[in-house]
Amino acid sequence: MIVSPQHGVLNDAVRRRADPAGRGRGGPLLMRLAGHDLACIRGGRQVFAGVNFAVGSGEALAVTGRNGAGKTTLLRLIAGLLEPSSGRIELTGGLADISVGEQAHYLGHREALKPALSVRENLDFWYAFLGGRDASLASALDAVGLEGLAALPAAYLSAGQRRRLALARLLAAPRPIWLLDEPTAALDTAGQQRLAELMRAHLAGGGIIVAATHAPLGFEAKELSLGAQDRSQAMGASSLLGGDGRGDARPQAHAQIASPAADREKTR
Amino acid sequence: MKGLRALLVRDMRIAVRIGGGALMGVLFFLAVVTLTPFAVGPDLALLRRIGPAILWLGALLASLLALDRLFAADHEDGSLDLILMGAAPLELTVATKGLAHWLTTGLPLVVAVPVLGLLLDIEPNAIGVVALTLLVGTPALTFIGLIGAALAVALRRGGLLLPVLVLPLTVPVLIFGVSAADAAIIGPVPFGTPFTILCALTLMSLVVGPFAAAATLRHGLD
Numbered sequence: 255m256i257v258s259p260q261h262g263v264l265n266d267a268v269r270r271r272a273d274p275a276g277r278g279r280g281g282p283l284l285m286r287l288a289g290h291d292l293a294c295i296r297g298g299r300q301v302f303a304g305v306n307f308a309v310g311s312g313e314a315l316a317v318t319g320r321n322g323a324g325k326t327t328l329l330r331l332i333a334g335l336l337e338p339s340s341g342r343i344e345l346t347g348g349l350a351d352i353s354v355g356e357q358a359h360y361l362g363h364r365e366a367l368k369p370a371l372s373v374r375e376n377l378d379f380w381y382a383f384l385g386g387r388d389a390s391l392a393s394a395l396d397a398v399g400l401e402g403l404a405a406l407p408a409a410y411l412s413a414g415q416r417r418r419l420a421l422a423r424l425l426a427a428p429r430p431i432w433l434l435d436e437p438t439a440a441l442d443t444a445g446q447q448r449l450a451e452l453m454r455a456h457l458a459g460g461g462i463i464v465a466a467t468h469a470p471l472g473f474e475a476k477e478l479s480l481g482a483q484d485r486s487q488a489m490g491a492s493s494l495l496g497g498d499g500r501g502d503a504r505p506q507a508h509a510q511i512a513s514p515a516a517d518r519e520k521t522r
Numbered sequence: 523m524k525g526l527r528a529l530l531v532r533d534m535r536i537a538v539r540i541g542g543g544a545l546m547g548v549l550f551f552l553a554v555v556t557l558t559p560f561a562v563g564p565d566l567a568l569l570r571r572i573g574p575a576i577l578w579l580g581a582l583l584a585s586l587l588a589l590d591r592l593f594a595a596d597h598e599d600g601s602l603d604l605i606l607m608g609a610a611p612l613e614l615t616v617a618t619k620g621l622a623h624w625l626t627t628g629l630p631l632v633v634a635v636p637v638l639g640l641l642l643d644i645e646p647n648a649i650g651v652v653a654l655t656l657l658v659g660t661p662a663l664t665f666i667g668l669i670g671a672a673l674a675v676a677l678r679r680g681g682l683l684l685p686v687l688v689l690p691l692t693v694p695v696l697i698f699g700v701s702a703a704d705a706a707i708i709g710p711v712p713f714g715t716p717f718t719i720l721c722a723l724t725l726m727s728l729v730v731g732p733f734a735a736a737a738t739l740r741h742g743l744d
Contacts, residue, residue: 333603333607334606335606335743352609355606356608358607360607362603364598364600365600366600368536368599368601370535370540370542371535371539375535378528379532382524382528383525383528383604383605384608385524
C-alpha cells in the first residue's frame with residue numbers, strides 16, 4: 255500500500271495526535287495555519303508580497319481585495335498548487351507527514367464536475383478519491399439540497415446547482431481545512447444561508463476556513479485584505495499627482511491582517 | 523488504492539458515455555483499414571504483404587486521437603487541481619489514467635484486428651500474431667502518449683504539438699511491432715527477436731511515461 259493514510263479518518267487521526275489521551279474528544283482541534291511573508295510571481299508579475307496570516311481551529315479568514323489582488327493565488331499557494339516565490343506556509347497541529355493540500359479541500363472557480371456523469375456518480379468519485387466516510391455520502395446531497403437530483407447527469411445542472419454539488423464534496427470527505435474561492439458565487443439566497451450554516455458547523459467542529467470573498471460570509475471572520483495599499487494608490491491617483499508626499503508610485507501589493515481584538519475586525 | 527480504483531472507473535465510464543473518446547479511436551481505425559484496399563487496389567498479394575503495417579499504422583494514429591484530452595479535460599473543469607492535491611503519488615495517478623485510457627481506446631483496437639485483418643486478406647494465424655503484437659505494443663503507445671498529454675496541459679494549446687512530440691517517440695515501437703508481425707508471417711527473422719524488443723519497449727514506457735508525465739504536470743501547473 256503506497257497510498258498515504260486513510261483520509262476518511264483524518265479528523266479523528268488529527269484529534270488523536272493532538273490529544274492522545276482522548277481528553278476533550280470532539281472539542282476544537284488545535285490546528286493553526288499560518289503564512290509567513292508570502293510572495294508570489296506569476297507570469298513575470300508580482301501578484302503580492304509580504305503577506306502574513308494566521309488562522310487557527312474554529313476560525314475563518316476572509317481574503318478580500320480587488321480583482322487581480324491575488325486572492326485565488328493565495329488559496330492555491332496554501333493548497334500547494336502553486337509555489338510561493340518566497341515565504342512559507344506552516345501548519346501546526348495537523349498531520350506532519352502529509353502535505354497541507356492533502357488535509358484541505360479546495361473549492362475553486364471550476365467545480366470539477368464531469369458532465370457525462372450523474373450527480374451521484376460525480377459525488378461518489380470524489381468521495382472515494384478524497385477518502386470519505388460511509389455515513390457522510392448520503393447526507394451530503396441532502397445537506398446541499400440536491401437530494402432529488404442524484405440520477406441527473408451533471409451536464410443539466412444550473413450554475414448554482416453545480417456549486418451546491420461541489421459543496422457536497424466538502425461534506426462527503428471531511429477534511430479540517432476548507433479553501434473556498436468565492437464560495438457564494440452563483441448561489442441563491444437560500445443556498446448562501448445554507449452555505450453559511452455549513453461553514454459555521456465546520457468551524458464549530460474545529461475546522462479552518464480560508465475564503466476569498468466579496469460578499470459577507472455571514473459570521474465572524476478575520477479579514478486579510480490583499481493589495482489594500484495598491485488600491486488606495488489607484489484610487490488616490492489624482493491626489494498623488496497633487497503631491498500628497500507619497501513618493502512611491504510603483505504598485506506594491508501589501509497585506510495586513512486584523513487581530514480579533516483590533517477594531518478593524520468586521521462582522522462579515 | 524481505493525481512490526485510484528475510483529479514478530479508473532470514472533475515466534472508463536466517461537470514455538464509454540456519449541461524447542467519450544472510446545469509440546472514436548476504433549472508428550478511425552476502421553476507416554483507415556477499410557479505405558486502404560480501395561487506395562491500393564485489388565492486389566491481394568500486396569495487401570497481404572503490407573497488411574500488418576497498415577494495421578499498426580492505423581492503431582498508432584487511432585491511439586493518439588483522444589490523447590490530448592486525457593489531462594486537458596481534467597484541467598479545464600478543475601478536476602486536475604484536486605487530483606494533484608490527492609493522497610496518491612502523482613505517478614500512480616497518472617499511470618491509472620493511462621491504464622483507463624488504454625482499456626477504453628487501445629484494447630478495442632486489438633479486439634477489432636481479427637475483423638479488419640479479413641479486409642486485408644491476412645491469414646487467420648497471422649491475424650493472431652498481429653493482434654498479439656498490438657496487444658503488447660499499444661500500451662507503449664498510450665504511456666508514451668501520456669508525456670504528450672501532460673505537455674498539452676502545461677503548454678496550453680499544446681493539442682497541435684502532441685502528435686509532433688509523441689510520434690517520433692513511438693517510431694521504435696512501430697518498427698519492432700511491424701517487424702515482429704512480419705517475422706511471424708514471412709520470416710526469416712525468428713518471431714522472438716523483434717517481439718522481445720517490443721516487450722522491452724513497452725515495459726520501459728510503462729515506467730518512463732508516468733514519471734515524465736507527472737513531472738510535466740507538477741511543473742506546468744499554474
